[in-house]
Every structure is written in C-alpha cells, then in structure tokens.
Amino acid sequence: MKTKKLNGFANVLLLSGLPTLMNISYALEAKHSHVAPKIDGVMDTLWQAAPWQPLNQHILGEMPSKEDFSGRFKVIWDENKIYLLAEIQDDILFDSHPNPLDAYWDDDCLEIFIDEDRSGGEHQFNFNAFAYHIALDNQVVDIGYKTKDGQADFMLLNEHLTSAWRRQVNPPHKLIWEVALDVYDDSFAYLTTQEGIKKFNDAKPVTLTANKELGFMLAYCDNDGSESRENFIGSVAIKPKNGDKNLGYKDAGVFAQLTLVEHLH
Ligand SMILES: [Ca+2]
Ligand SMILES: [Ca+2]
Numbered sequence: 001m002k003t004k005k006l007n008g009f010a011n012v013l014l015l016s017g018l019p020t021l022m023n024i025s026y027a028l029e030a031k032h033s034h035v036a037p038k039i040d041g042v043m044d045t046l047w048q049a050a051p052w053q054p055l056n057q058h059i060l061g062e063m064p065s066k067e068d069f070s071g072r073f074k075v076i077w078d079e080n081k082i083y084l085l086a087e088i089q090d091d092i093l094f095d096s097h098p099n100p101l102d103a104y105w106d107d108d109c110l111e112i113f114i115d116e117d118r119s120g121g122e123h124q125f126n127f128n129a130f131a132y133h134i135a136l137d138n139q140v141v142d143i144g145y146k147t148k149d150g151q152a153d154f155m156l157l158n159e160h161l162t163s164a165w166r167r168q169v170n171p172p173h174k175l176i177w178e179v180a181l182d183v184y185d186d187s188f189a190y191l192t193t194q195e196g197i198k199k200f201n202d203a204k205p206v207t208l209t210a211n212k213e214l215g216f217m218l219a220y221c222d223n224d225g226s227e228s229r230e231n232f233i234g235s236v237a238i239k240p241k242n243g244d245k246n247l248g249y250k251d252a253g254v255f256a257q258l259t260l261v262e263h264l265h
C-alpha cells in the first residue's frame with residue numbers, strides 16, 4: 001500500500017463524476033496477503049510487505065507532542081478480512097468508564113471507519129458505514145439507530161472484529177495494536193426486542209476481491225486522565241464544516257479511498 005496524491009486536474013475530473021462526496025485528499029492501497037496475520041499485538045514478518053501510513057491529522061484538541069501521542073499504521077487484506085496494524089505511542093493508557101457503552105470516545109480507543117461500497121454520505125444512525133471504536137479492553141462500539149426519544153443507541157459490535165494490543169519492551173514502549181476486521185455492507189441491521197435484547201439480522205461479512213474500493217479512515221482518541229479526550233488524531237485531512245473536523249462518525253464522505261490490490265502499484 002502506498003499513498004497516492006490525487007490532486008492532479010485529471011484525477012479531480014475523474015472523481016468529480018462519481019456520485020459521492022468521498023474525500024479525495026489522498027488514497028491508499030492495501031496489498032493482498034496469502035497468510036492471515038496472527039492477531040496478538042506482535043508484528044510478524046509478513047507485515048514488512050506493507051508500507052507505513054501516517055496517523056497524524058488533527059481532528060480535535062491540541063496537537064499532541066510526539067511522546068503524548070504519535071502513530072502510524074499498515075493495512076493488508078485477504079478474501080475474508082482486512083487486517084490492520086497500528087503502532088501507537090501514548091504516554092498514559094486510560095480507561096475511566098468501565099461500562100463499554102459509556103462515553104467510550106473519552107477513553108483511549110482506536111477508531112476504524114469503514115464504508116464497504118465507498119458510497120460516502122450520512123451514517124450516524126444507520127449502517128451505510130461504520131465507525132468502530134475499539135477500547136483498551138478490545139470491546140467494539142458504534143452508534144446504531146436513533147432511539148424513539150432521539151438518543152443515540154450505542155451498539156456493541158464485538159463480533160465484527162478481533163483486536164489485540166501489546167506494549168513493546170523497549171522505550172518508548174509503543175503499542176502494537178492489531179485488528180482483523182470483517183467487512184459488513186449496508187445490509188447489516190438489528191432489532192431490539194421488547195425485553196431490550198438486540199438481535200442482528202443475518203447479514204454476513206462480504207467476500208473481498210482485488211480492485212475493490214472502500215472508504216477508510218483510522219483515528220485514535222487519546223486521553224491521559226482528563227474528563228474528556230485530550231486529542232483525536234486521524235489518518236485523513238478533513239475539510240472542516242463550520243470549523244468542525246470531527247465529522248467521521250456521521251459523514252462517510254470524509255473517509256479516504258482504500259483500494260484492495262494484488263500488488264502495490
Ligand atoms: Ca497521551
Ligand atoms: Ca471504557
């Protein structure tokens with residue numbers, strides 16, 4: 001995978017013809033892997049084939065120092081899943097909300113944004129796209145539907161991915177955080193029974209193929225002990241709307257294009 005700048009006139013013309021508001025500031029390629037990485041927070045040699053991608057775009061809070069937060073990541077894929085490895089430097093790991101559904105964005109978390117069909121568009125209260133918040137206890141949450149009283153229905157989606165992280169022995173003790181992600185399309189749905197139990201429909205993860213294009217963004221919510229998160233840094237430069245760059249959890253149009261390829265171009 002490599003970063004391709006798509007700011008040429010021809011590319012702008014090409015992309016402007018698509019019925020999407022997809023972010024065109026950059027695009028990524030993920031290389032196919034014949035072997036699935038072991039998800040254990042240790043970087044296997046198979047990751048060497050994938051280049052590092054920066055995780056350095058400001059979304060919220062003050063821009064952190066390198067010691068406070070810095071990160072980079074790699075992405076590969078096979079027919080079944082997308083695999084992600086993030087190398088994160090965070091001086092203090094912090095999780096003050098024991099309920100995984102409570103203010104999970106204010107605890108340290110890795111956030112994967114994915115839009116299976118690269119449609120862009122609104123996804124806050126639907127599954128046109130997903131914003132998977134992965135907590136330090138590896139539980140996964142996104143907003144489901146809007147409740148009858150207009151509140152966000154926070155959904156545990158632990159079945160959608162496998163995650164593991166581990167700190168390295170040598171200073172500065174960076175985290176290696178690995179994720180194996182099932183890719184669900186917008187047919188995913190759930191219902192809530194009268195007893196309040198949430199039941200998923202029978203949507204299955206899609207089978208991935210070469211040249212598939214998805215919407216993708218990675219981010220990290222860093223909190224080191226404050227009431228709310230101290231900074232929020234992502235992989236994509238987001239054009240602010242009314243001064244706000246924290247748009248990924250509701251607008252898939254800010255994600256970048258991720259193309260699954262056999263070989264890097
Ligand atoms: Ca920090
Ligand atoms: Ca928590």
Ligand SMILES: [Ca+2]
Pocket residue numbers: 115116117118119120127128129186
């Ligand atoms: Ca979509």
Ligand SMILES: [Ca+2]
Pocket residue numbers: 090091092093094108222223224
């Ligand atoms: Ca932290």
